[in-house]
Each structure stands twice: as structure tokens, then as C-alpha cells.
Amino acid sequence: MLRYFGFSVGLTAAALVTAVWFGGPAALLAVAVLGVLEVCLSFDNAVVNAKVLRRMSPFWRKMFLYVGIFIAVFGMRLFLPIVLVSVTAGLSIPEVWDLALTDSAAYAENVEAAAEAIYTFGGIFLLMIFLNFLFDEEREIHWLAWLERPLAKAGKLPYLAIVIALAVIYLGSQLADDDKYATVLASGLAGLFTYLLIGGLNELMEAPEADEGADDISAEGRSTGSGTATGTATKAVAGAGLAAFLYLEVLDASFSFDGVIGAFALSSDIFVIALGLGIGAFWVRSLTIYMVDKGTLDQYRFLEHGAMWAIGFLATIMILELRFHISEYVTGLTGLLFILAAVASSVVTQRREQSAEPVGDAEVVEEVGAGRR
Incomplete structure (x- = not known):
């Protein structure tokens, strides 16, 4: 376990010590709470x-x-809010940075004034992830089968996710104050465009397609030389990796928006906020690597489903926050409940399958939560 979480434990200890040195017990408490909230x-x-x-x-x-991780901590949780305030408040980045250092209360007010743009961009990006999961016709495993199966069939309708996202953007513009109407529309369209752009790049440079292309090229490579085939395949795989990397960074930014804004309820000091949210970001990275190496997604078959429903819930909350205030604790705990419910369903289903398997029979009767696989 130390191999995966040792660095995060050490960093957490260092951040807490820094918080005490920087701002005393109050800063220590704020950093600790922000770290837990971010996770x-x-x-x-x-x-x-x-x-x-x-x-x-x-x-x-x-x-x-x-x-x-450096992009996540310094870029998304420290520098990105400064850029957003610069755009929405009409100030230069040096002016916003000076404001954050010298007048944290005024900086916090400007961040909250940019909340509509932040919530709409992040909410629409996350909504597109959720909708494309729901409308995936090729998905074979369903957690909430009574709901997920009909929605998967609805995925046959072309551009359904985009149409719904556009409708939500319009709804969001109606929820926001009149003077934020254009901001919500522009931010929502930017979130939609960003998702489509990165998703398109990811599909264009998908590694499996590169492997197929490499096979085709290598068939010709006997006469033209194998170097061309290898070079083409390598470039394709590298391109797919870059697209996936960009996708993960934008995804991380969308998740961090809610935490960044909510953090000002605990502290208006940008360094305290960066320390607390940075701790959470490191733990999320460590947890990601752990799940990949241990095959957690294969072990708990509904874990991805729970995460996607949590994303859908978070996207909905971010749009509703254009009009209503919803506590970040409600958002975080509800998302965690989705994950725990998915894990519990996975364990129950796996045990049910094992008990239903006849001795010496390789066939498994597979019942999936509320439905069947």
C-alpha cells in the first residue's frame, strides 16, 4: 500500500505542517477539511x-x-481560477494575482462572481460524459438495468446527447440572473465544444485503430521496409496518449471547479485553498494508479456505473447552482454513496453467481443487480 499511497501520506503531512506554520490551527483545520472534501x-x-x-x-x-499532478494542483486549483476571474472581471492576470495576495476577500468575491461561467462549463462537460455513457448501445453490463437498458437503446438516435446538452444550456441561462444570460450560454457552449473536440481527437487517434493500421501497413512493409509501419504506429499511439492525457486534465478541472468555489466558505486564502485541494488531488492520483494496477474495475463490475451516475448527479447540481445554493458536502457525500452502492451491488452479484455455480460446472448464472447482463 505504501507503494501507492506513501507519497500522498508524506505530502499530506508536509502540507499540514506548512498550514500550521503559515496560519496556525485555523489554517490546519481548513486544509484538512478541504483535503477530505476534495477526495x-x-x-x-x-x-x-x-x-x-x-x-x-x-x-x-x-x-x-x-x-x-502539477497541472492539477498549480494549474487547475491555483492558476485557473485566477484566469477565470481575469476574464469575467476584465482585469489583467497580474492584477488578479495581486488582488489574491493583498485582498483575499475581494478575490473571493470575484471568484464567486465568476461562478456562473465555472459551473456551466464544468457542468456541461461532465453532463456529456454521463450522457454518452447512458446512450452507449454497445455496453453489455447494466447496473440499474430497468433504466439503463432503455436509455442505451435511445442512443440509436443521432446527436441525442448534444441535443440534450444544448437544452440544458438554455435551461441554465433561464435559471441564472438576467445579466449572466450571455455568460451562461457562452460557457455552456465552450464546455460542449471542449468535450467534442477532445473526444474527436481521442477517437481519431485511438490506439486500437493505430494497431489495426499498423497491421495493414506491415503487410506492405515487406516490400517498403518495416520502419515506415513502426513509425506510423508509434505516432498514432503517441497521439492517442496525448488526447487521453488532455481529456483527463479537462475532466480533472471540471471536477475541481465545485471544490474551488466551495473552498472559499472555509478560507479566502489562495495558498490554504491550494494546499487543501492539492492534498485531495494527490490522493485521487494515487487511488487512480492503485485501481489500474489492481484491476479494481474488473473486480467490481458496477464501479464504473456508480461513478458515472455520480458524475451525472454532480453535473445536475452544478447547473442547479446557477439559481440555488447546494452544499458541497451534499454533493460529495451523494457521489460517495453512488460509489459505495455500486461496490456493494458488485459484491452481492459476485457472491450470488458463485453460490449459483454448480460444482464442476464452468457455466455461471449471471444476474446483474436489478437486471441481467
Whole structure:
């Protein structure tokens, strides 16, 4: 376990010591609570990360773990809010940075003023992930079969997820204040465009397709030389890894938005917030690697389903927060409940299958939660 979580434990201890030195017991409490909150909000993020990461090469896994963590902590949780405030408040980035250092209360107000743009962008991006999971016709395993099966069949309708996302963007614009109407529309469309762009790049440079292409090329390679085939396949795999890496970073940003805004309820100090959310980000990274290496998604067949439903819930909450205030604790705990319910269903189903398997018979009677596989 130390192999996976030892670094996160050490970093957590260092962050807590820094918090005490920097701001005393109050900062220590804020950092600790923010770290726990971030893990709760992003546990489903770790599950989805693991699904993508297990298809990536060792090189891109290391990039995600070592380079991605710095992007997650300093880019997404420290610098990105500054950029968003700069855009929405019409201030330069140096001005916003100076504001964050010298007048944390005013900086917090500006971050909250940018909440509509943040919530809509992140909410629509997460919603598209959830909808494309629901409308996946090729998915064979269903957790809530009574609901997931009909929705999967509805996936035959072209562009259904996009149509729903556009409808939600319009609904969000109606929920927001009149002066935020254009902001919500622009941010929602930006979230949708970002998802489609990264998803398109991912499909275009998908590694399995690259392998097929490599086989075709290698058939010709006997006369033209195998170097061309190998080089083409390598570029394709590298491209797929880059697209997946970008997808994971945007996904992480979308999950972090709710935590960044909610963090100001505990502290207006950007360094305290970065320490607390950074702890959570490191634990999520460690958990992702652990699940990939241990094959957790295969062991708990409904874990991905629980994570996706948690993502759908989070996306809904982010849109509703354009009008209503919903506690981050409610969001985090509800997402965690989805995960725990999925794990429990996986364990119960696996035990039921094992008890139903006749001695000496390799056939397994597979009953899946509320339905069948």
C-alpha cells in the first residue's frame, strides 16, 4: 500500500505542517477539511481516470502521474481560477494575482462572481460524459438495468446527447440572473465544444485503430521496409496518449471547479485553498494508479456505473447552482454513496453467481443487480 499511497501520506503531512506554520490551527483545520472534501468530490473522478488510464501506455501513465499532478494542483486549483476571474472581471492576470495576495476577500468575491461561467462549463462537460455513457448501445453490463437498458437503446438516435446538452444550456441561462444570460450560454457552449473536440481527437487517434493500421501497413512493409509501419504506429499511439492525457486534465478541472468555489466558505486564502485541494488531488492520483494496477474495475463490475451516475448527479447540481445554493458536502457525500452502492451491488452479484455455480460446472448464472447482463 505504501507503494501507492506513501507519497500522498508524506505530502499530506508536509502540507499540514506548512498550514500550521503559515496560519496556525485555523489554517490546519481548513486544509484538512478541504483535503477530505476534495477526495469525496473527486472519488468518482478517480474511477473514470482509471478506466481511461488502463488503456494508456506506461509513458503516458507516468505523464499523468508526475506532470499531470502539477497541472492539477498549480494549474487547475491555483492558476485557473485566477484566469477565470481575469476574464469575467476584465482585469489583467497580474492584477488578479495581486488582488489574491493583498485582498483575499475581494478575490473571493470575484471568484464567486465568476461562478456562473465555472459551473456551466464544468457542468456541461461532465453532463456529456454521463450522457454518452447512458446512450452507449454497445455496453453489455447494466447496473440499474430497468433504466439503463432503455436509455442505451435511445442512443440509436443521432446527436441525442448534444441535443440534450444544448437544452440544458438554455435551461441554465433561464435559471441564472438576467445579466449572466450571455455568460451562461457562452460557457455552456465552450464546455460542449471542449468535450467534442477532445473526444474527436481521442477517437481519431485511438490506439486500437493505430494497431489495426499498423497491421495493414506491415503487410506492405515487406516490400517498403518495416520502419515506415513502426513509425506510423508509434505516432498514432503517441497521439492517442496525448488526447487521453488532455481529456483527463479537462475532466480533472471540471471536477475541481465545485471544490474551488466551495473552498472559499472555509478560507479566502489562495495558498490554504491550494494546499487543501492539492492534498485531495494527490490522493485521487494515487487511488487512480492503485485501481489500474489492481484491476479494481474488473473486480467490481458496477464501479464504473456508480461513478458515472455520480458524475451525472454532480453535473445536475452544478447547473442547479446557477439559481440555488447546494452544499458541497451534499454533493460529495451523494457521489460517495453512488460509489459505495455500486461496490456493494458488485459484491452481492459476485457472491450470488458463485453460490449459483454448480460444482464442476464452468457455466455461471449471471444476474446483474436489478437486471441481467
